[in-house]
Amino acid sequence: MTASIAIFGSAFNPPSLGHQSVIERLTHFDKVILLPSYSHAWGKQMLDYDARCKLVQAFIEDLEQSNLELSRLEEEIAVGDEAITTFAVFEALEKKYPDANLTFVVGPDNFLNFNKFFKAEEIMQRWQVLACPETVKVRSTQIREQIINNRAISHLTTKKVATMLDKYKWYAS
Helix, strand or coil, rough: CCCCEEECCCCCHHHHHHHHHHHHHCCCCCCEEEEEECCCCCCCCCCHHHHHHHHHHHHHHHHHCCCCCEEHHHHHHHCCCCCCCHHHHHHHHHHHHCCCCCCCECCCHHHCCHHHHHCCCHHHHHHEEEECCCCCCCHHHHHHHHHHEEEEEEECCCCHHHHHHHHHCCCCC
């Protein structure tokens, strides 16, 4: 039987309840790979990659969904400061999981701009693309703004993520 693998890439800057609302609807996949961006394709400023990976791991622990896995694949395939394309990620994943059905999970904002992705047509031909909007409208930007303004974030993310953000004062300055 062929494994079904969903790949949910995001900055996870930091993980939010919006991310959770997407992930909770992916339980039918054998594996859901959470793939933090190593360097953002459109130059977005992000918290250090290692710190975001630690946050994603804490997020996975909080979600207690058995099919979740953190992947640092983008770091493995990175060349200098060049942006990593979705196409390059999927080619690498196809080598790692040659017999799996791979599905790229995107939010509605990325789906509406999908034609801007490098080799968008080829991605659509070779792999499945699933547009999966958040059912909880919480964005990472809100969490960062709350931290900067010294306000509570426990209602915007999971417990371990909130604890880590408070402990390490990430985004506080």
